[in-house]
Amino acid sequence: ERILILDIGNRYAKIYITEGDELGAEWSFAKGKPDWIQRLGDIAERSNSSQAIIVSVVPNLTEMAVMTLEQSGVNSTVVSGDMDLPMKFDYGALGKLGADRIADAIGAWQFYGEDTDSLLVVDAGTAITIDLVRQGTFLGGAIIPGLDMMKNALYSNTAQLTLPDNKITAQFPGKGTEQCIVAGSISAAVGAIRFLWNKFIQKDEYARIILTGGDSKILAKFMKDEFILDNLLLVKGAIAIFDYCRMEKKNAEKI
Template sequence: MSLYLVFDIGNTRLKWAAVESTQNIADRNKKLWAYSGSISNQSFQSPELRVELSDYISKTMPKPDAIGFCCVAGDTAIQNLRSLFPQWQDLNWKQLTGDSPYEGLRTLYEDPSQLGADRWAGVIGARALSSTNTLIINAGTATTIDLLGGNGVHYGGWILPGLNLMQESLSSNTAQLPLAVRSSTTAAQASFGMNTNGAMTGGCDAAQMGAILRAAYLAKAMNHPVERIWLDGGNAKILANEIKQFPELAALPVEPIEGLVLRGLWAWLLQNL
């Protein structure tokens, strides 16, 4: 049995997980990740906290047979990652980028090297889970929306500010609007906001949903009507609840799934060992 360690360095957080060769990539059981965790990118910049992370991982799990990673946070973050395990100098490190080939998939991106590695990993993860026309939505710092055809073709996608960025931009760039507060009990809004906070959170949600609806309409016009939506990222559950308010999308399988990028890294790593 082999053990693989995968890292996703995003704009805000570093996420990691370890999987065993006996596990199934398509398994959606929440206990799939035997070892996993995340820290903020700000914490990861600290040498002391990197030592703690390295010590924690190396003492929590056996030495892995290989490490796969993707990064959208810059070269310094990659250097910090690769310095984590000096005691495991012989480890096989594999970096997934936007132009990394994956059997059964191809992208129509004009320059695949400019495709975000996390987006491509999410597409691979979605392909490992299903072979239908799929919208892949990563609702993190940015919200990304990608269309993957059941034929294995990635038709491109969109990048827009995430929910938090939208809300923060209203507060920081206007004179009288406060920072909107979204409580854990905030329900999906099917009407206009009746106070400033509700108007701001509802407006940002509506902007996200407008992009998702537009993507679904465009996919249908391209003869690849959406049959499933995968949602990953910190705001995935919020958008999943919003999607249920729209008859055009509510009938689709809409599933928030944690670690879609990590799952794609895992699938890609297995093809490249």
């Protein structure tokens, strides 16, 4: 069975087609492109998928995507904290927990939790989320600005600081204002990960850092700790959620 996975983030919308355990084609669109919803419908029709799972942090686009897929004959499951999930969550307002954090956590534990006490799951996107999963339970974490958001905040709220060009690489110490801003944003992100590792992880635990997200490869260059880089973590979590929901539905039908 072919499953369409739609990841709607703050910057990009990504579409994946899976068949069994295999990941087939994938597409990525800048979220601001006006035709990406139409392209979603075209891809859904060509893929011969009957089911989709949506992981979205942009509610108004979620609704548009569900309607578009429905018009293409595809039934959608939208990931949220209000649904039954294959993981325990020790978290306050679960309904407000981001779908990306849910999918990341489930994907991380399903694929990397064996023989592990805890995982620190880091998604470096528009914002950087740093979450703790211990013994299969999501325990919450922290959210900090992403690398671009940090740089934009300095540029927008000061008179003389310039916005660094994306081609500028980090140098320590920075030898110019733009290099200093890049070095500062990376230091803040990597420092936050290290600080939260020390706060969250107990000394006698065997734990791992799982790194994902659009800026994960940038941060990976400066991570001295052992980590696993997996930019399909959200997709793996989405598939695990879909399989769990399908199994729960079958079990309910037997009763």
